[in-house]
Amino acid sequence: MRRTWLWMPLVISLFASAVARSEEAKPAEVNFTPEQIQFFETKVAPLLAKHCNECHSANSRKLEGGLILDNRASILAGGDSGPAAEPGNADESMLVQAVRYDDSGYQMPPKGKLSAEEIAVFEKWVADGMADPRGGEAITYVEKDPRDFWSFHHPQRHEPPQVKQADWPQSRVDNFILAKQEEKGLSPSPLADKQVLVRRLYFDLTGLPPTKEQIDAYVNDQEPNATEKLVDQLLASPHFGERWARHWLDVARYADTKGYVFQEDRGYPGAYKYRDWVVASLNEDLPFDKFVAQQLAADRLPEGERHLEALGYLTLGRRFLNNRHDILDDRIDVVARGFLGLTVACARCHDHKFDPISQADYYSMYGVLGSTKEETPEGMPPVLQDEKPHDVHIFKRGQPGNRGDIAKRQFLTVLTEKDKPMPLTDGSGRLQLAQAIASRDNPLTARVFVNRVWGHIFGESLVTTPSDFGVQGELPSHPELLDDMAVEFMEDGWSVKRLIRRLVLTATYQQSSADRPDCRASDATNVYLWRMNRRRLDFESSRDSLLVATGSLDETIGGPAVDITASPSPPRRTIYGQVDRQNLPGMFRTFDFAGPDSHCPIRPETTVPQQALFMLNSSFVLNQAEKLARDSASIADPRQRVTQLYQRALGRDPSDQELNLATQFVTTAPSDPAPATPWLYGYGSRDAETGKIAEFTPYSHVSTDGKTWQADTELPNKVAGWSSLHAAGGHPGSLKFAAIRRWVAPVGGEISIEGKLHHKSENGDGVFVSIVGPAGPIGNWKAKHGGAQTNVAKVEVKAGDVIDFVCESGETISNDSFEWAVNLVMRGDSIQAWNSASDFNTQRPVDAWSQLSQVLLVSNEFHFVD
Incomplete structure (x- = not known):
């Protein structure tokens, strides 16, 4: 995560910023010791940032009590109740009285009293004279138009910047990347070997590894357009949709079950129809604006264009014991974060603390999504149909029984022209909502989706909080590039395939992933892409690769979910495995599968012992290893047999050293291993x-x-x-x-x-x-x-x-x-x-050829993209 000065207030607030300084309140000249300054920076500043700045900063969305705590002069100037502190006199200082929760004054922070140790920090700081390196005059709070935040400005085309290494860029994307590198004193890495690049392309575009024959075909193709031909071939593969559908299913918090419910079937029998629709839509390159419309309002589209199964995006979430308020909250969240990168659901109980999203905005969406009834046609996921469209009252503090003003059904105010609301009153308003989300006038949707795609291609998004483009989200590392790509994406008909094609044909993508200590010294996390990020296969690609290596993969597209944890495990692609929301299998959790309870913008990535234990002990892995060994049993020459194992598992021939070591291992091992114990x-x-x-x-x-x-x-x-x-x-x-x-x-x-x-x-x-x-x-x-x-x-x-x-x-x-x-x-x-206790073991006898196969199938080379 890229953050600067973690102890300072939030970077920018949409409703307020520090812009004016008082001419009257001049700070007194005070000299503090280095120890006092260090005490402030290590002890006091973190407490102010954690407990105070949300309400008492010039960057606060709403300033409470007129009190700003951003520097010493502002604290001494105080707020509506006078000066907040008296240096050298902790007992008489309002700040100290407030954190002590004295009966005679304020009690801060209102969410709960600080610990005794934290209170003591404030007491010592004030008693010692309030050392504070944040200089300047007292700050005056001035409100600001929330639309001035970067993500609410409409993206613009930018001319590709000029670069010194002019022969390196292969596209306008590369110019933006190289310009930043040159600005930071970095340089790009050499082109990746073709053996590496072909594997990278297969995994990124289809989620499956290339076979030895497919690798050789690309490596031996000396035509200048060999890479373009391969990319077009992979984009046309039906496996492309399977790979990229899984990325979207994380966003859609897809599962085949409802979670915990009472006295009803936990399953969504037709959920797979939504999953298959996503696969088909991506394979057909359905424009993204239509992709949005189908998932929010398929029932409102012309009859010949309807794909009702697409409504699973809204309907396949948790059922919260069928609490309608929680169900609608979940749907608001998946729409807002999934398409807009905004945390609208934070405004359920009060106006958003940081972003310009009011409770009225939240209940506007509540009214839109709530003006429906739900049906479950046979063999389909639940679908929606408009029913008695209506506006709803704001629920004060989120309590349905505590009603406030009516929130009219309209689009988010920050995304519409000032003082010109956009009503959503055609039926429920869902179709108008979809059109507003996928409009070229919306500054967020294209940016958010392009950023997601970039993250899947390069391993890290330009905005590293892909579902939060608000104030608490990260700033883009390459803002002009993100804007340029967003506009190009829309001008190109919202084509997902063409967007991906442009990215993988860049020089940036085709770089080697080898480490370079000189660049790492100044850019340790590779923010500026001086090399390609080396990535581990995700759960789906790891499991699918095992099936490909043994020739076991069932390539059937679509169909009902299967239990891939069964023994033996069905050889379907992992995307077709049943996702049980309430009882997500341990195998899924072990390998960082997306939690299906809510929208998942980024999967966690862990390295834990359970992963290695699974690879060593799982019957699924052992079965694949034994099959790989068994398929080569007809080859009499051990060296030829070892070579075939390497080709099948790793897509290459073994080196001389690998060949000699492996041959020695299999030829000296017992042919019929006995169990370790009886x-x-x-x-x-x-x-x-x-x-x-x-x-x-x-x-x-x-x-x-x-x-x-x-x-x-x-x-x-x-x-x-x-x-x-x-x-x-x-x-x-x-x-x-x-x-x-x-x-x-x-x-x-x-x-x-x-x-x-x-x-x-x-x-x-x-x-x-x-x-x-x-x-x-x-x-x-x-x-x-x-x-x-x-x-x-x-x-x-x-x-x-x-x-x-x-x-x-x-x-x-x-x-x-x-x-x-x-x-x-x-x-x-x-x-x-x-x-029985001391002899206990969990190893089953495996012959030497199967052991060698397993070593190859669990190696880092097998489970990393490159």
Whole structure:
């Protein structure tokens, strides 16, 4: 985030700014020690910025009490109640009395009393004379037209600036980028290798990796327009829409379920129709202004142009237990932040604290979006239809029962001409709202969308708060470039594909991503794009790439959502995976998927141990590794087989060193690896007559912390409920899904078994455990709110015989967590022992070729764009 002087007041307020200085109040000359100045800057200034400047700064939207705290002279001049402080006399200073919450005066800040330590800071500061390096005379508060803020000015075309390195730019975009670099003493990086660039283009435009054949085709194409041809080919691919639709679904807070609701179906059965409409619209290059209109008012468009499924943008949010006020608030937020980059929802309870958005603006939109009824046609997402269009009262403090003035349905006042409101009264006003949002007269919409696209292409947006173009948002790093692109986007018919095409054909985009310490020293975060940002694949591209590498990807476009966390996982693209708003699977959360509860402008990006554990232990990853290895099994020459693995996984041949190391590894490893211990872990049931295990199914998944075997990624799951095992014990499912720890005798002999069962919960009906030997049950025990010894004196086994340690639930499966450690001892010429806890492991046997495949599939090279 690019911020300057974090301890100073907000950069600009739309309603007020410090412009005039009093001629009468001259600051007294006061000398302060360096220690006093440091105390102000490290202790006092942060408290003023955090607790005071919102209401008592020349930059405040509304100045309270006439008091400005922006410098020493203003504090001494005071406000409506007189001077705010008396240097050297803390007890008599109104500022100190206010933060102390004295009964005799004001109590500030009004949201809650400061801590004793914070109050002591103000006391010491005033008592020591109020050191303050912010000089100048007392500031006079002068209101300012909110339309003067940069994002409310209409974007203009700008002539590309002149640059010294005139042979580098390939487009007008490059001139803007290079001019900033030269201004900052930077220079662009060399052109990326074609092997790097082709991978970058495939991922950015389709979200899928290129195959070795596709890489070679581009690298070997020596025509000067080779890159343009490839870009056009990828833009025409149906996978383009899938990739870019997922970006938009983050904005639209898309999910297949409603979240928590009461006594109704949690699902949106037809939600996928909206997702598929977004994919199709992007593939068809539907102009963005029409893209907006369909999502806000498809039902108000001419019959031949309607795509009612597009209304899912509004209707597929959380249902908040069907609280209509919260539902409409969510819709106002997704419209305002998604299309306009404004936090209108902040004005639900009071005028916006920073931006020129009043409560009347909020309830104007409330009236527009609320003048509808909702229907759910069969096989469709919920749609809207106008019903009794009406204006609504402002809810004072956001309380529906506390009504204020009526807010007429009209467009946001700051986006209309001064004193010329834009009524939205045709029906609900949604179509007029869409037209106003997508109008060329609107200064925000094109800027906001172009900025989003830039962020997806370059890894960081020009405005790094892509859904907040207000006062609290960041300023653009290249304002003239952003404006120029916004105007060009509109003049070009709002074409998304042409916008993306222009960006990826720039010299800026085609730079190498290699680090350059000299440039990094002056621009550590690459604000001025002296190299291409190196980016990690997102969740969807990582999973899809695994399927592409093994030739498993089902390329079917569209259709109902599938459960990609199932075992085995359906080979559909990840965009078609079911998004459960209330119970978002751990796999999604682990890899920074967009939270579907609300509009998501930027995904978080974390590096956490759970990601590595998933890649090491997930049955999905292991299955792909085994398939990749299995597909090459017909190649007799190990070196040729290694080469094919590299080509399939990484799209290139191995280096000589890689080839030699990999060949040595696979040729010296055992061909049939034995398990690390004789223990297996799974679930099943016992035969009612014999007591033997009727069916044993090994668990297929390991928990993200690597400590528990289970039947799917989550607990409970659809496969075997709560059934699971860890080193100390576990949890049964139902009678059908008993938790079974199986010991396979490595040699024959006589063994004895000692164990201790614990059921610690004070609730539930306890658990039942059995030890089942080669001939049948050899012991049964029950534990309820306590423990039991589970000893067996003698059991004869042959090599390969199994002994099962089975835990079953009672009539209920609640509170059935158990601990059960067993020790097996075989006496003979020597004593051998096995312990269920110390021997516990979560690794399944994998042969050397599968291990090599997995190494390639989880490598950084595989999971980074370049």
